Amino acid sequence: MIRIENLHKTYRAADGREVRALADIDLEIGSGEVFGIIGRSGAGKSTLIRTLNLLERPTSGRVLIDGDDVTRLDREALYALRRRVGMIFQHFNLLDAKTVAQNIDWPLKATGHGNAAARTARVAELLALVGLSEHGHRYPAQLSGGQKQRVGIARALANRPRLLLCDEATSALDPETTQSILKLLLDINRQLGLTIVLITHEMQVIRTICDRVAVIDGGRIVESGRVVDVFLHPRHPVTRSMVAQSDPLAAASLDPAHAYMGERLRGTLVRLTYLGDVTYQPILSRIMAASPVQITILQGEVSSIKDVPFGQLLLELEGSEDDVRQVFAELDRYRIHHEVLQ
């Protein structure tokens, strides 16, 4: 659906200095995917997402959406593209002087969508989709942040886009409202088969709804892959620090010196990670039954990222070198990844 090839963006700042915001970006995003772009402040996230609908024009490189190079579209084609690409924003960007229903109607009116009755019916459908059927007559100032973002989503979907861009869409919301907006986005992705590209600085957002993620730093993609793989085995220091901030267990195992150094540890400190069906099998108890090695669980998490179950455990193993090696061989046999931390 989206192909980004060798994309570069350089801004010229007010003092004439050149600021390189993006360099060597190559990305492919499939139809129906929820794709996250994460990075620290100033990494280039906003610039990158805004090149997808040409709110920002790249300095060089190509952005193909459904095979069309958006950097080469004429005015009319660009206008048509923006109808196929919806966008929501951190601060909602609603029209304060218009009601909720008028805000949602606005893109329909602008694109000459049907007559007034057809538009009213479409607005009602969109209000129901985002759970605001009772609120069409209200003004944005009378809504909570979460409700405002729901209006933003309804407005972005009005012209039935195939792609939705989310620019820090939950950054202004509290954690509970964030979860409800992410759930709505996921429902919409599933119901409508809509492709979603989002930018965020929060790993928790990525974990909750994304299939794949790219980590951007200094304008370059430094790591990318399936969310569950990047989350369990972050390689780049920026990714490691973002994962650690989002999850206490990851923090401890990525930097075990913090949590487990000291006299308390008698054996070998090991981190296990595993995915898929193996998550729900009693493998550890089988290994324990067959081995003299003493296994202490220090910390653990069994959860899922999207539909992929995973587990990660911090264990202390006490036993002879040979017996511990035997435990590692058994873990390998069950495709449980192990890392000796200390």
Ligand SMILES: Nc1ncnc2c1ncn2[C@@H]1O[C@H](COP(=O)(O)OP(=O)(O)OP(=O)(O)O)[C@@H](O)[C@H]1O
């Ligand atoms: N219009 C502009 N003129 C000059 N420099 C810019 C402009 N817009 C962005 N930049 C610079 O480009 C770099 C990338 O900015 P961008 O806003 O894309 O990052 P970001 O990851 O979205 O950051 P944040 O999370 O803080 O919004 C930064 O160094 C920023 O200062």
